[in-house]
Amino acid sequence: RKEVEQDPGPFNVPEGATVAFNCTYSNSASQSFFWYRQDCRKEPKLLMSVYSSGNEDGRFTAQLNRASQYISLLIRDSKLSDSATYLCVIKNGFQKLVFGTGTRLLVSP
């Protein structure tokens, strides 16, 4: 079983739609959780951290469910510029980040 699992998509949504991605992780001792964004042919960049109480950054909301071992990302009022691959990332141990394979989002006019 993969340490981090994501639906690869693609999720095709119209502008203005709300879309949500889930990600499950297998290591119950995982310490920290993140969403990274990767545009086509570009490097990954941190989108937001995921806190136990849930957190919001503008149109983006991240949630963590430790009991069920999943994290989620909700994007409201989707923009064309949100089209990208969203990587679920967990941190185990001293240094290591473990990346999911990503969920591809396509926002159309």
Place this chain on the structure above:
Amino acid sequence: DVKVTQSSRYLVKRTGEKVFLECVQDMDHENMFWYRQDPGLGLRLIYFSYDVKMKEKGDIPEGYSVSREKKERFSLILESASTNQTSMYLCASSLTAPRTLTSTDTQYFGPGTRLTVL
């Protein structure tokens, strides 16, 4: 502004060649990482370093070695390139959090090197 640079964007090598991929960061970060990214497999950690001359194996170190002689530079070496090492290689760096001495959460990535081994 945060800056991680990699020596080449595209590289084509032949089987058996020795390949050097260079990564430089200008943020005075202690930690540096080498990943490869393949379709359907995501980013996989090859090696990382948390200090000059220190290195730790990641999840897929076989066929690779690294060198960190200076804090800002982390090199990935393919001793004898093989076709299954054709991939996108990404370098990243991060700070060490002063109180916990663990890496901070944000890793800053370079633009990547797309390596093709023929």
